[in-house]
Amino acid sequence: MTLTKSELEKLQPLLLLLTAIFSGVLICGVALGSKLIGIAGVIASASALTYPVTFLITDTVAEIWGKDHARRLVINGFFVLVAGFVIIQIILLIPGSDVWKNEEGFNETFGLSLRLILAGTIAYLISQVHDVWAFHFWKKLTKGKHLWIRNNASTSVSQLIDTAIFVGLGFGGIVPFWDVFVGQFILKVSFALCDTPFVYILVAYIRKRYNVHAHLESPVDSSLKS
Template sequence: MDLIPFFWAAATLAIVTLSAVLAARFGVEIAVGVFASLTVLANLIAAKTIVFGPFIAPAAVLVYASTFLLTDILSELFGAEKARLAVWTGFIANLVMMVSILIAVRWSASPVMDPGLAASFDAVFGFAPRVIAASMVAYLVSQHHDVWAYGFWRDKTGGRHLWLRNNASTMASQLIDTMIFISLAFYAVLPNSVLVQMMVGQYAIKLLIAVLDTPFMYLAVAATRKAG
């Protein structure tokens, strides 16, 4: 069994946890910046698919899933407004990235650049407009839902059961993200049976990461409160 995805997920979740600790010490801007970086990175590596157990999914699934942990941490420690700030910062960062890449792809390569390398660059970064739009709509809806759901469950439980609000908000938001993105990006392009398989596979991976991130959530909260 390939353990690389599990090490990758653990390393990414650990970075998210560390950013929360540093944010508590030096300012919430650190966590907001890491959040934006993760969302940009997820879009940059989404073109490659990986094998995760019995499923095939974009490599971005591991990085992107960790952003929901970070919004939960921000909601818990800094409040919903800071979590929403991170969501909008990530959105703006992705707009800047996508505009810059679209310009770079359409700009003719210099005569000294290897034609094969130029073609590879254009192939990797040649985002389809429909996929871009689907990604951004799914991102905004699911991330804002995550912030709202986290606060909802915190109020319902009177601030108890950290694991419940962490998992309940993330699992529901990940389902929303998966269904919106795949439907908007690939409906009428791929058979419906394939769309369902893609949804099931990606959501299963996201559920696993949501479960794995629970200890990191407790670690981040405990470490930041101790540091404070």
């Protein structure tokens, strides 16, 4: 089943909100990506704490709105990253005021981020496109049941792809690849596993709050119709 025109109109404000959050998290990931953090001895880019949120939103949109809307969300996010890249480039080219003494630190931080933006953009596009495809592959394979399987199976592999590309292109020659890759992937997968309950909660809330049931995964969810 697909969403009807009236259902799409009813859900439009929520989709816009999720898109805005999705875009904001992407930009945060870019802004924070140059910082390496250590959690329990694990080294990773700070963006490892932000990008799992994008997969949560992508999977929610895929579950409620379907593959086409999820793919459109990913493409829109790509243009957000491109716009961010262009804006940062322009700002870096504009000389700082004489009264501002942080020009060198600013340029050093965001100069590195330019490379990270390119790495993150490529990693994002490939991994998110895969995530949307894999989510619906598993949904078809499980006949629409077991949301947790498609959520975790699609996201885990997508995080592997994202991490390998991002660390390789973004930090290659700066820090040892495996030191950052392993930590980054562990953190991302850990957060991906933790976000499964939130996907269930968000999907259930949307179905009940907006009385939308086009993409119900099983007859059990019919209890949400009240």
